[in-house]
C-alpha cells in the first residue's frame with residue numbers, strides 16, 4: 001500500500017454536521033474528493049440542498065438530512081437514517097457551531113447555554129449516537145472542530161461562553177478517545193484560528209476595527225480560508241493517522257504561539 005492509499009476514503013461513509021456551508025462544506029468536499037460518500041446534517045434547508053448538489057458533482061453520493069444537533073431525538077433519527085441507507089458509518093466530523101459574544105457581566109444564562117448547547121452538548125450527542133455504531137463495527141474516526149479559543153482567551157474579545165465550549169470540546173475529545181481507544185474508535189480535534197466564513201463575515205463586511213487586532217496577533221498576518229482545514233481533517237479521519245487519538249491539530253497561522 002502506498003502512502004497516498006492511506007489517505008483514501010473510497011467505500012467509506014462520512015457524516016459532517018453543519019456541512020452545508022463554511023468549514024463544514026469545505027471538509028465535506030475534501031472527504032468526497034478522497035472518495036467518501038457524504039452525509040451533511042444541518043439546520044439550513046436551502047444550503048443543505050445546494051451543498052448536496054455541489055458534493056454529488058464530485059462523483060460520490062450525498063445525503064442531506066435536516067438535523068438540529070442540539071436535539072437528541074433528531075440526532076438519533078439522522079443516525080438511524082444513515083445506517084438504513086449505507087449500513088455503516090466510518091467518519092464523523094462534529095463541525096456545527098456558533099457564537100454569541102458578550103461581556104461576561106452582561107451575558108444572560110440563555111446566551112451562555114445556547115452556545116454551550118450548539119458547540120459542546122451537540123458534539124457529545126452526535127458522538128454518542130455515532131459512537132454506538134462505530135463501537136459495534138469496532139472501527140471509526142471522529143473529529144471535533146474545536147477552536148484556538150479552546151486554549152486561549154481571545155484578545156480583545158469577550159466571549160467566555162464560546163471559549164469555554166471549545167475548551168470543553170477539546171476535553172470531550174480526550175475523554176472519548178481514552179474510553180474508546182481499545183475498541184477501534186479514534187477521536188481527535190482541530191483548532192481553527194480566524195477563518196473567513198459566515199461566522200466572521202459581518203465583521204469583515206463592516207470592516208470592524210477588531211480585524212486589525214486579529215491580523216496583528218496572527219504571525220502570518222492573514223485570515224485562513226476553509227480549504228486550509230481540509231488537510232488536517234483528511235489526515236485525522238483516514239488510516240494515515242491510525243496511531244493518533246485524543247490529540248488536537250491547531251491550524252491558526254501561528255496565533256496561539258504568541
Ligand SMILES: NC(=O)c1ccc[n+]([C@@H]2O[C@H](COP(=O)([O-])OP(=O)(O)OC[C@H]3O[C@@H](n4cnc5c(N)ncnc54)[C@H](O)[C@@H]3O)[C@@H](O)[C@H]2O)c1
Pocket residue numbers: 017018019020021022023024041042043044067068069070095096097098118119145146147148191192193194195196197198199200
Ligand atoms: N470561522 C472561524 O474563524 C472559526 C474559528 C475557530 C473555530 N470555528 C469553528 O468551526 C466550525 C464551523 O464554523 P464556520 O466558521 O464554518 O461557521 P458557519 O456559521 O459558516 O457554519 C456553521 C454551520 O453549523 C450549522 N449549524 C449551526 N447551528 C446548528 C444546529 N443547531 N444544528 C445543526 N447545524 C447547525 C450552520 O447551519 C452552518 O452550516 C464551528 O464549530 C466554529 O465554532 C470557526
